[in-house]
Amino acid sequence: MNEKGFQDYYPHELSYCYGCGRLNEEGLKLKSYWDGEETVAIFDPRPYHIAVPGYVYGGLLASIIDCHGTGTAAAATYRAEGREMGTEPPLRFVTASLHVEFIRPTPLGVTLEIRGIVKEIKGHKVVVSATVSAGGEICAKGEVVAVKMPEHMMPRSGMP
Amino acid sequence: MNEKGFQDYYPHELSYCYGCGRLNEEGLKLKSYWDGEETVAIFDPRPYHIAVPGYVYGGLLASIIDCHGTGTAAAATYRAEGREMGTEPPLRFVTASLHVEFIRPTPLGVTLEIRGIVKEIKGHKVVVSATVSAGGEICAKGEVVAVKMPEHMMPRSGMP
Secondary structure, three states: OOOOOHHHHOOHHHOOOOOOOOOOOOOOOOOEEEEOOEEEEEEOOOOOOEOOOOEEOHHHHHHHHHHHHHHHHHHHHHHHOOOOOOOOOOOOEEEEEEEEEEOOOOEOOOOEEEEEEEEEEEOOEEEEEEEEEEOOEEEEEEEEEEEEOOHHHOOOOOOO | OOOOOHHHHOOHHHOOOOOOOOOOOOOOOOOEEEEOOEEEEEEOOOOOOEOOOOEEOHHHHHHHHHHHHHHHHHHHHHHHOOOOOOOOOOOOEEEEEEEEEEOOOOEOOOOEEEEEEEEEEEOOEEEEEEEEEEOOEEEEEEEEEEEEOOHHHOOOOOOO
16 A cells, blocks of 8 residues: 555644654554555554563553554545545544454564444534454454544644 | 652553654653542643644644543553552554544643543543643543553564
């Protein structure tokens, strides 16, 4: 997947997210894409993203579900409005709630696939369900309720 | 708080958690303590734990709620069994589900206080509710359903 991810279209000043901002040097830089009606992201946990030795940290799984959810919310809203991603005004979502069920321990050292499905788009709110799989087995399921970023959270300048 | 946190009593081989393991050099090293019937942890997000500039990343909040929840589950079970923390056999919990409501944007650069309340202890399952506050205002609420770590997740050696 060499095309631009959803998060690559976020405006400069909204691209410092630790989970998916392309400008956060310390961050996870998750990138999400369309795959038909679903969205997909691929992520390789770092060796230190440990829960107990051999297994991935749950908070990391929650984080990538969160960012895949808000990215999917933005992409789905552009699509619903018949707009190209990145056109003005920018669409950026934040998380109102996040729910994660840990189905089985997630092996460390295996590439993870995160898949999202848009369950609802209604005004400023988008509900996205997601799965995280390792080696074809679903290890975690989640749901993200994303809402359009409130105006007062918008940074005034381009730098954090 | 100079006393040992709950997580300091985890056995060596179960102390590599990215969120709270004392032996994970890259990790967050969250430490949780009793405060009467509640549990408390203090955490300073790092400057790069950004959602959008000025605000804390939601996945980080989910992570500290998660680790405070499983730590509280372990401490509460020791207490319920009338045992000192750290006595054998070790009690270590993993997360079955995690729910987080983001109430308001969490300011970056402010020390966070995480508080936990045990809602239920029943066999292998402990339910913990938690809040994250900044400057006395609750920014996020969460619930962790923690279960005793299954035997097959136990590391065989002391190293990850």
